[in-house]
Amino acid sequence: MEWRDQGILLTTRRHGETSAIIEVFTPSHGRHAGVVRGGTSRKIAPILQPGAQLDVLWRARLEDHIGSFQVEPVRSRAAVAMGNRLALAGLNAVTGLLAFCLPEREAHPALYTQTEQLLDLLDQPELWPLAYLRWEIRLLNEMGYALALETCAVTGTRDDLAYVSPKSGRAVSRRAAGDWADRLLPLPAILRGEGSAPDGEIAQAFITTGYFLTHHLAKDLGQKPLPEARSRFVEAFIRRSAK
Template identity: 40%
Template sequence: MHIRATAIVCAVLAHGEHGTVARLMTPDDGLQPGYVRGGRSRAIRPVLLPGNLVAAEFRARSEEQLAGLTVELVRSRAGLMGEPLAAAAIGWATALTAAALPEGQPFPQLHAALDGLLNAIELAPSARGWGAALARYELLLLGELGFGLDLSACAATGDAAGLAFVSPRSGRAVSLAGAAGYEDRLLPLPSFLIAGGQGEGWGDILAGLRITGHFLARDVMTERRAAVLAARERLIERIGRLG
């Protein structure tokens, strides 16, 4: 096995006395693990920060063997680690990717979306510029893993207009008319999850994140992976203070 790619660092674990096992998101080969010799050294440790873009080369004698991995820095986001909200967002997005995706399966749309999200976190003047993108990334990840929400039409009436809620049980959209009398049992649906854009304010962003968070916790981040949700809870708490 031999893979060369510009990849996103998603997770790094210490391995042995000096090495690390890094999991990188590649454009064409999905999430790939590799052993980095000397990965805990002063020279390589800053390269392997989650969120960084690296030129990666994986080599293994067979598909079953953990590949040896060498990396060179392409783009560092280390400067954002001193900004608590941006650092928390990068930490969550990369941890989610590493925990949720099966290794070795291509997810080109997710790679492009993660790269776009990280760029938005880096370049936007505030979290208002990337909060909606984070919710859309989580929504896309749910869909890529087979847990997509149906936001095309009302589950009760079949009407595509006036969609205002999501059923927490079925993941289908519900219109104002279809929700009459049941509003308190449904999740408010911000329009940006359907139409795009940045949302109309913090309330919209938090509403979108509540929807994706509900389905991530229920369908994806279960059992051992559930512990990763603590990073998301800390992020949502920080965003909530801004509202």
């Protein structure tokens, strides 16, 4: 068995004396693990950095075996990430969430394309937070937790939508929320693809997407805690905004 693809490196861990086990996210084979022989060597180890774009050749005797990878670098993102604290936090959030929630060997080509586009914006810190927010929305969609924000869940109207139901992920208008408003999640205009995306609205949107990542996605995966890298990125973004 063998296949060749490009992929984004998610995780690396040592295996034995000289090898490494890596996980890559590929468009055709999803999140896929394999052994890289000599992965701890001076030649290969610098290539195996989270977020790196790799050309990978996977081989195994049987399809359900872990198999082995041969890797060639396509594009490294380490230098850009290391040069900017927010970019590094964002890169770690993306790779951490993908490794956390993607089913093994299940293709998500649309999510892969958006992930690659997002990581290619690492050197544009003004664009990154909004692009990352849109990526989180795509991630929720792909994992089966799409937000329905076009009409009010109570009245069916499109006017004055201000909140999101934490249970259903549907929009709620200000009038329909009434006394329940303090139990609902914020619905800034940017979550509906509207407005100029000020930092304050993006921070509000992170509260809402973070709730569904934590209380729906992570919970359904067996009460696993969400990767801390996500909260570290949001905190770094808020600190930058405060300046």
